[in-house]
Amino acid sequence: MRITDDLQALLDVLPPRVAEAVVRVDDSDNLLEIILDLGRPPMARFVDREVVLLEEEVTHEDIQTVVSRVGEFDADNRAGLERTLHRISAIRNRKGYIVGLTCRVGRAVYGTIDIIQDLIESGKSILLLGRPGVGKTTMLREAARILAEKARVVIVDTSNEIGGDGDVPHPAVGKARRMQVPTPSLQHEVMIEAVENHNPEVIIIDEIGRELEAQAARTIAERGVQLVATAHGRTLENLLLNPTLSDLVGGVESVTLSDEEARRRGTQKTVLERRSPPTFDVLIEIQERNRLHVHADVAAAVDALLRGYPIPPEVRYRDENGEIHIERPAAPAMPRALPSGLRRAFGNASEYAPATGRGTRTPATPSPSPSLPEYEPASPSTPTPLPTIRIYLYGVARNRLLQAAKRLGVPAIVVPTLEEADVLMTLRTYYRSRQQPVVMAEERQMPIYVLRANTINQMEQSLVEIFNLTPENTPAEWEVIAAQTQIAIQSVLNGQRYVDLPPASAEVRRFQHQMARQYNLVSHSYGKEPNRRVRIFRD
Template sequence: MQTTDDLQKLLNILPSEIQQVLEQHSECDRLVEVVLDLGRRPEARFPHQAEYLSEQVVTRAQIQDCIDRVGDFGGDNRAGIEQTLHRISAIRNRSGEIVGLTCRVGRAIFGTIAMIRDLVETGQSILMLGRPGVGKTTALREIARVLADDLNKRVVIIDSSNEIAGDGDIPHPAIGRARRMQVARPELQHQVMIEAVENHMPEVIVIDEIGTELEALAARTIAERGVQLVGTAHGNQIENLIKNPTLSDLVGGIQSVTLGDEEARRRGSQKSVLERKAPPTFDIAVEMLERQRWVVHETVADTVDALLRGRQPSPQVRTINDEGQVTITREVPSLSPVRRPNAPAANDSFSKTSSQSTGQLLPFPQNLSRSRSLAEVDRELPPTEALELSGHQPLRLYLYGTGRQQLEQVISMLNLPVVLVEGLAEAEAILALRSHLRKHANLRHLAQAHDIPIYAIKSNTTPQITRTLRQVLGMPGLEAIAEPDFDLAADRNDEGDEMDALEEARLAVEQIVLPKGQPVELLPRAAHIRKMQHELVEHYQLQSSSFGSEPHRRLRIYPA
């Protein structure tokens, strides 16, 4: 990465004694900001430490001398230095006099967006989130340059505080061919955003610090006109935006929906739940946790839906090393429940382990339909081969819907190396009754997320249990368990499943959508079954749409 900072221009506005100390400082090239407060010692801040620069306190004359060397302070109490990216922020007393200055070093760092360059080139709108100082504005500046210079797009930057393109009428070279529109007062930023689209025909709009409801509304208006948006917002994570009524429109907006009895039972939730109101303004969200570690939510709509339903999303985690090599991994959801906004904690279904735990829960509930914090998904596990047991350790088996007493008798009679455990977090395999397993997709979803195989038995009989346990343990002389009777995926596609799906759609329309005028979301289904559901909904002169990714794709029915 290449860095340019014009640091000497910032040092030149400081009092001479402070300037000399900084110029001789070994960490000068890593300086973040200089703080001058009236009656206090001057302080220099570096990425991981802060230190005083003098034993003498700052005087009013020194502060005034600094003010005289910089530009005028705007309505946001910020000023800059001509042709640089440095920012000087003022603290005023009750009389309006400046009694403190924060002199922030602005750096143009080329190559900062290597982690997400592939996303920038897709043309989708991107929202950057992160704490102050993590590099959001620096990333925006580089994104604007790449889009304008490398991809030859018409880029307009809405620069409310001259942070992106620097102070003065001539923008800093770091933004390349991108154009910059300055904002006279911070409260007018939303007007300048709309003006940019109407007057200058941009293909991309770059916005820093979307912080008001009017700015969020303007961003949605721009996105609906087909313009790519790249912006930052206040908040470290998407959850912060969901809880922020001012900015929630950026992720689609949140509304309260009352579910029917059947739908509430199916979801295992209260009848009054929160749902996403509209498509998000931004397609992609990037949480900048650290300068070299970003979390990428490739589909904001899916992430928001998952969080509102109490599910943990599974975003990408992108890191970059000093050589510029980018590593992409996938964050696996933990077993710990996500707290739904305005929803009670699921204490009736779960109890946490000790503080050393990594989020796994013990014991796992026997009645999953009561769980208010797990997603109901429709993913089938493939047939599993016999497990390889390490050394002579017994197999730790978790039961779901099967007879414990019969199982203990079989284990004792055959002297099998199996130990029954009370919690899913301790298990190496799951033994479940097939009829129970089909009704509750929760268990299959968690099992797949944590790579725990599930073995299904057709009935609670000794022969069935014996055959299954021997196959799990790889004991020879027995026929395989994965015969057609036990193939759950095939069983879901039979005629009975189609009838169940159509009946589910009919009840949803007649009991909820038509009489109550509320949208309803159905269970995940195969593509050909969803098509049948769409056709059924059309007979009622209603609209429906499929959303989500396979195998979780499902139907949503809308009121007229």
């Protein structure tokens, strides 16, 4: 990696005695911030420690020296140095006078993004999550430079942290264009303006922290623009608990299942579900500067977390020699209850309960089967691929329909003319007024699907009907089924005598038999439809 920090430019604005003390410590590579608080000794914060620079206290004259050399502070009490990445933040007293300064060292670190470069260049929207000072903005800046080599990139630079202070962006952002934000509260407006006025393929945003910004991010993603952004937090669970930002990963809502669906899932009737498709496809938790946890499919990760068996993230880290290592996640060993934070936030909904009882252990001896166990041969492959269906939309939002199709994992194609289509999808208003495409579709005896409203939920329901889906044969549910079966297999391998899986269709049971055979275990089906289920045990 190559690091450029222009540290001398920051030292030049400090009081001479403080600047000399920083030089004497001689650890500029690990220097994060210089703290000047009125009436206290000046301090330097490093990656792993804090150092008192001088015994003398900071005076009004010291603070005024820095302020006079920096210039005016913006509405967010931040200022920068022309063509550098340094940031000076002010603390004011009740009368508005500056009584403290945090001088953060800004660095352009070339090469930090190689640990996730494959994800950055995949075209998916990516959210970087981490605590302050862990290096989110540094990675964001490098991502802008890399992406700008091949795509039209616009940076929404709220505090000039990405592109530096002044009208000319820092060279570290490469060819990316930069839009400055006059006040932090207007960041969401500049985000929308960037899409409407400057035709970007990628938008880079630092610190999404307000509800309006989260809504703007969703609007941008629905228009097909790749988003690369940061937010404060530690883990995916933290983000779900944040009412302002949880929509970035789909949000959470409590729903009540029917008796039949609750039995099929093996859960209580009141469960937590993801409210909507996530704005970001990939979530990266920055644990340390050289260690990341990657959730490559945010939708699947949120669904699994809410159902009690979180999918372990992919771990990526750089060792002392600069080598990058990637550890693929293993299947969860055993189900567990929801994280306590989610339970407190949403009550006792979605407490995990295995099909054998509400959290009770499987009995030591099997109960008599209602009928003689009958073995079903395992299918040699995963479920049959769905056929591609061409849809003509009349009054229906194309981006939302494609998002719904992506969520369900169905091969739907939107075509420009009715002649090319297999089905017509329209709104109830147009259907009742007998618009020309509706009449033509009826003359061709083409299937017509009518939506009450232009919402993703309505579109998903129609796609379920078009592709003749059941709750069990959507890609998201197959992931759940595979995880449940893996947990049962692991329990048997760990010594449990047998495990009964929830009632399932014949197609799902064949899939479960196949997984059991891969681990040299025996599996039988017993019971009568629709309560027929698979039991896994040792030979």
